[in-house]
Amino acid sequence: MVDHTNTDILRSVQIERVIVETPSIRTIIFEDKYSVASMPGQFLMVWIPQVEELPMSVGIENLGSHKFGAVTVRKYGPGSTALYYKKGGERIGIRGPYGNYFSIPKNLRNALIIGGGTGLVPLVRLFGDLLNYHVNTTLIMGSRTKSEVLFEHKAQKILTDNKHNGKVAFSTDDGTYGAKGSTVDLAESILLSKKFEMLYTCGPELMMKGVQKLGERFSIPVEASLERYMKCAIGICGSCCINDRLVCQDGTIFDSNRLRQLTEFGVSYRDKSGRLSYFIPQP
């Protein structure tokens, strides 16, 4: 008899529906009670038979009155591209959810969320949760260009459904939607005009490093969701290490105190062989 309570064991799920989010991003929706019970920032290992197994931030989608598990994927490498082209009715394997999740401190009154690209997947979920907890929250949604703005409809729906004080701001690299430039620049200008008690971020690592620096400068705690090359997701292979931490088990969310100790954060990461590579080439 298969033990269906051990979420480390691969389980097969049928794809219920695929939603086209942008020209390069789709959301794959499937029935899974463990995904529905997940928290923002947790991830699944997603098996695309014959191609890859990938860590993917786990989402929740409502179809009618029923909640489904979901992953949102940008076509990039062979694995993510194969997942991107999956259709309703096809099956994939999943295990997890794994990892910790964003925390919402008691008595938090206002928060600023800074997300870029598919980093917005956990953050839009978090945005909804924060507003539900009556936290005044501003969400910065960053993308390269207008057509790649992700989850705007979701963010708008959260604002419509929620009477508490939420705001959404956009930035694009090319200025075709919202502020021109980086999310970090936009965050800086918002921080100069309003006080916040918490910063949450997920997206490209150098962007998150920028958010960490803003946190230090304005003396605001930060939580960031980190990404490293991952194999096992259960804390045994060591592939995802950053300094002495394992992103799969100790993360993916790290707070300011830990980020300060992680000298590799925003500097270097390990490649598939375990060699250190650098985000910015070293002299």
Place this chain on the structure above:
Amino acid sequence: MYLRNPIILASGFLGISQAIFERIYDEGVGAVVSKSISRYPMEGYRNPTIVVLENKSYINAVGLSNPGCEVFSEEIKTNEKVPLIVSLVGSDPLDFEIMTRKLDGSGIIGFEINLSCPHVQKLGLEVGDDPQMVKSIVETTKSNTTKPVFVKVGVGSTNILDISQAALNAGADGITAINTIRAMKISIDNFNPILSNKVGGLSGPSIKPIAIRCVYELWKKFKVPIFGCGGVSNWEDAVEFMIAGATSFQVGTSIGFGGMSVFNSISNGIVKYMERKGYQSVKELIGRSHKY
């Protein structure tokens, strides 16, 4: 080789980073064995590389991913704190000569030659099934270091006692037994073998009785230092390995279920067991079952 306790992190788990080695040492191990290091960097296989089974066992085919001996020697060059044993994998004596020379001066306490990786061609078990090759690899390694050299054997096509005999004759200081055992997991849903390499190595409680038998036979025949390895999940397993003949034992798979705190709970369990039995040293346990 003196260790503060007989708990050793098994090769293949967690180990390519000095920062992680230090953390594991602080968690209470007596020594750490690195992932197997090869002459040149290896990326390993595509995911899935690990499948979790029902009974707290795994099948893995990571594919010996490692940064290569050049980069790894840089990684550990500042090591003073951690009793580190470097696992080596290669396909001929020259590989081992180059790697041993490169790493011998680092802050390490010994080598473990991986002659039994069950899922990479031309490395590991394919070498380890050939007693003549085992002999020349061990002789080469020994002639390039004064540090202890252990040989990790597996369940291949050649008897484990014959391979161990060849290794010991060539000067090996001890034997690590056993490596993972060739195994598969296939999806009944889509008929695909799940691992990208299809075949991997089985570890965890599933292989423990086989590992116990191997350690028992090795101790009976050779009375040399043995690192017992295969499915140690708790102090009871650890004691069983030692009374079968293991000098120390290695822990790996159970970290996936109990986290790094498993080392401490094993250690505490052994201490209490010894108190109950009135033993002063774990040495009193080694090979004790052979009296019966």
